[in-house]
Amino acid sequence: MTKLDETLTMLKDLTDAKGIPGNEREVRNVMKEYIAPFADEVTTDGLGSLVAKKTGKDGGPKVMVAGHLDEVGFMITQIDEKGFLRFQTAGGWWSQVMLAQRVTVVTRSGEEITGIIGSKPPHILPAEVRKKPVDIKDMFIDIGATSREEAESWGIRPGDQAVPYFEFTVMKNEKMLLAKAWDNRIGCAIAIDVLKQLKNEQHDNVVYGVGTVQEEVGLRGARTSANMIQPDIGFAVDVGIAGDTPGVTEKEALAKMGKGPQIVLYDASMISHKGLRDFVTDVADELGIPYQFDAMAGGGTDSGAMHLVGSGVPNLAVTIPTRYIHSNAAMLHRDDYENAVKLLVEVIKRLNSETVNTITFD
Template identity: 70%
Template sequence: MDNMLEMLKELTDANGIPGNEREPRDVMKKHISAYADEVKTDHLGSLIARKQGGKEDDPKIMVAGHLDEIGFMVTNIDDRGFLKFQCVGGWWEQVMLAQRVTVMTKDGSIPGVIGSKPPHILAPEARKKSVDKKEMFIDIGAADKEEAASFGVRPGDSVVPVCDFTVMKNEKYLMAKAWDNRIGCAIAVEVLKRLENESHPNTVYGVGTVQEEVGLRGAKTSAHAIKPDIGFGVDVGIAGDTPGVTEKDALSKMGEGPQIIMYDASMISHKGLRDFVTGTADEKEIPYQFDAVPGGGTDSGSIHLTADGVPALSITIATRYIHTHAAILHRDDFENAVQLIVEVIKKLDRDTVHTLTFD
């Protein structure tokens, strides 16, 4: 496994739901510190790594992926030792039952599974319906409430999906939990790394934000701290290349380049910046795809509303099965996203940023 894959494995195997992103933040800090002049954390927990390119008054470019992954939170332990929970981030009931989870207690991590009824005892009509989240529970192998408590479990504990990082038979295809959005954090790390020996007229911030999945919250605080001139939200997008997904649902395919998001529920992309990015991609022959996601948003949605406004764009990676336990993406899309952002940063100077701002 090469160094890049090792980083991706460490990032995705780390456990961190919204409000408890310490593990992935530590991994990101480990990998980005060598390429940054300063690494700090804002008061909500977002990691901010600064790399000075030239003068202190050069444009500030923010490249932000979010550290958190969707998961669950323990709300109660019943008398029989089963855990009740609430979702933290967006889940669809149909992908939850009978899936393995890890409960993060004060005494360490313990395994569990979201319980389900055998089909043998379900009425025919019941088999056709999804089970409501409120009816679900987690089985941690405890005999009763007292034993569950003795394991260290208590309300408020984080619960994360289980899926080890896996390089698939086609080695370009990578499967893991938490691609949403440790791939964005990896892009931020790699952008700073590739700029290490490049001349560019900018100060670049590689950021790992917190609590994106519950309202783009860390992007608000970190962007307020940075006050960027240009913002890029790097995240996953929807891959439209699996059975049952049509072009009406998603336009992009894995392996055909990063997605340039024209519109989502959190923002309309800045046209001047979008044209500048796609023009750079055309010039450098970097593949890309356009897409729109009317039902979701990225950190760009908070970044672009900072202070008196920030030209911002979401650049995403087409990913299969997002917001489930196991997602798949294509390594080439990651590599091309990094190359594109690096080439854009090298071309962004004060005059160009000023032109974009008032375009």
């Protein structure tokens, strides 16, 4: 087994933490532990988004770097008479990746109970039905209980979260990292490392490292935390689609793992701000930091909510090419993560009132 260095230990702690939309407390506590040493103060907004503030220069431009705390998962909605759990998806799921996957149900007391997602066996289905994907509404979680009373005696009740289970793994190629919840604990890690690397740097800004809540169900925490901060410049750091697996054409997804973070030109939630986009790519070109462009007809990031706050905030989504998102496990490349941190740090060091004014009206 690969020995985990300081960075990998942080990434493991973040991805191991359990937190579907509306249940982000455990993840928030982990992020707070790692970011607090590099911040002047750490607070939360009314929905629970974490906001860590680090002042480079009093009164300087406010720069928001936000990853979201929540991961896709499930909320328990009902316990049937036989002890099987019915659930509501929290965030987007493709039914074909769900069956027979292990989950962890977390009770109010914090006890963790193992379950597996099941459905009617294919052996008893008509041939034509067997060929079709199982509807999510026909799935259930089996925790090994024999009755509703037994499940309730274990502390399970409607509203509890069920989270995909996966062990953080450094692959044989040690640049490749496999874990649950890269969407979007990698963004939280980037926000932490940006503040860490700026700790002893001179710059003219007030930087906010933010862990937002409820991104997967509508960018909700980004809206409330940005309302609290009122930033002058915003960055959403998230995962993007890696197009380097079999069957994917460059027309469908251009980015490749290990070739740099993605600068998102367009998605369903936002058109990236041209002035900020040009500023960021100019810095990357100057320093030789690799990057890739991306555009998505669907989906969105926290930038979609952040850029509409107040009278408008120049915003850009910087994403990490990732395989198999919105499933039990995903894979990304460590170099892309480290280059995203480097790029954002160098951009922030070059921001000041004059450059922000130029960006805003570019």
